[in-house]
Amino acid sequence: GQQLNQSPQSMFIQEGEDVSMNCTSSSIFNTWLWYKQDPGEGPVLLIALYKAGELTSNGRLTAQFGITRKDSFLNISASIPSDVGIYFCAGHPGSGNTGKLIFGQGTTLQVKP
């Protein structure tokens, strides 16, 4: 079935550093979404991307929908301790809309104060 490959699997960084993570697929996606999950909570939407090439920012977060429609990245600038959590990419596959989201495996981010 369709899969999203998310990397890196985990990151341990110093507060103030920038972070970059990405997602790739072998097939086309219509939308790309980035979620964050805090411990003990459900994933919360950070950024949604709907067009190839789209670059969207949300505060210190920036995400892009790859021009090939097969990848996306998320950048976090000047990380702070509350950025800790698991970040998931997700997308709607291009082969018609079934309502179903495909999720990446997640990137666990730890920030050292």
Next chain:
Amino acid sequence: DAGVIQSPRHEVTEMGQEVTLRCKPISGHDYLFWYRQTMMRGLELLIYFNNNVPIDDSGMPEDRFSAKMPNASFSTLKIQPSEPRDSAVYFCASSLALTSGFTDTQYFGPGTRLTVL
């Protein structure tokens, strides 16, 4: 809006017992999704509904799992009989169908942490 509501937040039961998880989606949302999350397998889609009708249940692991959506504001996921390997966090999510035919982003509930002893 109150968001997606799930109950209970935590459930501890013994192997062989029946477990029922409950979900109230965001009012007006057309789609409802049930996910399971474990360390080993990550976030897995179990089943999803559109306008109360099950669309894809290919992720339901076994016949021991069943899900219902009797109306637009309520869904249940039942495990009978439960087994230790069912221990996981179960999330419910809902979304709105856009006029373009694509669904909007999914909004997740806080999850139910299930432990089967």
